[in-house]
Amino acid sequence: MIGFDYGTSNCAVGVMQDKSPQLLSLGEHGRYIASTLYAPSRDVIVNWLHKQLPSAEQAAFQRLRAQQLQKGQGALRELVLDGCPTELSFGQQALDDYLQEPDEGYYIKSPKSFLGATGLLPQQIALFEDIVAAMMSNVKTLTEAQLGRSVSQTVIGRPINFQGLRGDESNRQAIEILTKAAKRVGFKEVEFQFEPVAAGFEYEASLTQETRVLVVDIGGGTTDCSMLLMGPKQASSLDRSADLLSHSGERVGGNDFDIAFALKGMMPSFGLYSLLKSGKPIPANSFWQAMSINNIQNQTDFYSGANTRLLEQLIRExxxxxxxxxxxxxxxxxxxxxxxxxxxxxxxALTDTTEQRVDLSDIEQELSINLDRDGFAKACYRELSAITALMTDAVVQAGCEPDVVFVTGGTAKSPVLNAFLRQQFSDTPIVIGDHFGSVTAGLTRWASQIYG
Structure with missing residues (x-):
């Protein structure tokens, strides 16, 4: 049994050893593998996945994806004729492959961000199932290689809401994609646990008395807040529903900080806020579309032929x-x-320094941009305010103040975020947890409880 944090930014796996959760090293990736995938062609993902599936799953999958597999075979033949690689890559290697030839192949970062998207067509849902299954298959293979045994039971973390709009329907769609993918690659028993609750489980292990804890999990794609009653007595219970006093969640996370910082910190050097010869401001839509890597429609519009013509016109004017x-x-x-x-x-980098110089000479010779902490705070004010609103909402729902605020997630490392949260909750102790490992450790504890 494993705890599996299939995260927006990173994936991690934990197992219980000597009654404590331990995060596994996943081969060359270490304890965290970036949630990225690169394929030389999008059409070959399904063929790669078919080869990796357990033999008992291959025939059914072949019937289900017959048309896609046939199309993929054609793409594979072309890649071989062109002398191109045919394998998928994951984690840092996926990013390296993309950066080597960004206008070739198919690169996707943080597919979890898209799973609850509204308006997905059946073929898009099937593609996301295959992408998630390919990533899960890779993590499962690395896990089993490290453990020297097969794993068939898992608890997977999930945000409270995958999308802000149409929450219940979006959540159902996302959970269905994750469940199908996990079972397809060989997990026989699959359960889910809210990520902030899982993070809270790990913090709970350190408590010696009953405590009201506001858990704030700032993930790559979502921020989730849960007010939990915690302590030694509660930790031994398999039914924690009465201990969950409130929860709130929204699709705002580390990726949104990155996008906001790229838009407001870097896009001015690409023409944002500049003027037309007529004196009117340059339309900002293309800049927003360019940086919205977590929005399928925005990316489609940015890379369209119509937008190419628009940008060429704006250059002239x-x-x-x-x-x-x-x-x-x-x-x-x-x-x-x-x-x-x-x-x-x-x-x-701005976690440890107040200024950072970005080299963009691959876009234009000698192009570089200076960024700093103050600029980051200004660029991300909306995201920071949204997280504060979620925390306040959880407190109001619970009808009581927390004894402590426990913050986890990669973005929690930011001094800007820490300072902002301490300003908003100046009278409450704030504890910063393991920035990446808290959720995985909590999922592992829960897996041990329900499967043990």
């Missing part, structure tokens, strides 16, 4: 055409992920 030419380069070379990744890496 703009006062600073050299800036807009950079945006056209991003569009033609499909570099949205590259720019947002630069913002993400800068966000991480």
């Amino acid at each position: 703009g006062e600073q055409p050299e800036l807009l030419t950079r945006l056209l380069t991003v569009q033609k070379r499909r570099l949205s992920y590259r720019v947002v990744n630069a913002a993400e890496q800068s966000k991480i």
